[in-house]
Amino acid sequence: MIAILGYGLGNVKAFANIYKGLNIPFCVAEDGAALAAADRIILPxxxxxxxxxxxxxxxxxxxxxxxxxxxxxxxxxxxCVGMQMLARSSEEGGEPGLGWIDGEVTRIRFPEDGPRGLLPHMGWSTITSRAEDPLLDGLDDALGFYFLHSYRFVCRDPAEVIATADYATPFHCAVRRGHIQGVQFHPEKSHHNGTRLLKNFAEN
Structure with missing residues (x-):
């Protein structure tokens, strides 16, 4: 059972529609009992x-x-922001993060002598897998994913970065520390690649 955390933020219905189409059991978890009954959890x-x-x-x-x-x-x-919440802190505010993956969230900054971009980073971008990982199995890296963000997760341990993307400057777009995983992009808006990634999460 996949529990989609229902705390009032995120595209809960889009995740639900994908899992319904895949015939994978899911629930929208709005209390502790639903989380306790689940096998896996999505934090949108x-x-x-x-x-x-x-x-x-x-x-x-x-x-x-x-x-x-x-x-x-x-x-x-x-x-997306659910991945950023895994960090210790964010430049975007003063609240502490969950701290489950060692890292901080910083605003996207463009090099002075390099290409510039507009914020937020919005639209489709390719990704580069940095490690074989079951979450990324069978993806078309060149097809990419849909992004919408102005801040990025900076992971302190390079071994916990499983994919990167580039928007005038490289950034970490997928991380893993054991059973704790995060993606900056929106799989629920990323068509075939997104559906495959959510299926991978459910089955691996």
Whole structure:
């Protein structure tokens, strides 16, 4: 059973539609009991880092989520701001992150002597897999994924970076620390590649 965390942020319905189409059991978890019954968890997120962390902590799901992921070792996939929430902190605000993967979130900055871009980074970008990982199995890297963000996750341990992307400057777009995984892009908006990634998460 896949639990899509229902704390008021993220494209919950889009994730649900994909899993419904794949005939993979899922639920929208709005209480601790639903998280306790799940095998795997998706942590979606949109908007600002502080707003997402405050919503999570006020939802009544913060402690059950930590118990499920850290206490019970259930796999979790953070998506977009949900990936950023896995970090220790963010330049976007002052709230502490979950701290499950060692890293910080910083604003995308463009090199003074290099190509420039507009923020937010919005649209399709290719990715480069840096390691064989079951989450990325069978993906078309050249097809890429849909992104929408102005901040990026800076992972301190290079071994925990499983894919990168480039928007005038390279950035980490997929990370893993054991059963804790995160992607900066939106698989629920990324057609074939996104569906394959969500299927991989459910089955591996």
């Amino acid at each position: 997120g949109v908007g600002s880092f502080d707003h997402a962390m405050i919503r999570l902590r006020s939802s009544g799901l913060f402690e059950p989520l930590e118990e499920a992921v850290i206490g019970k070792g259930k796999p979790v996939l953070g998506v």
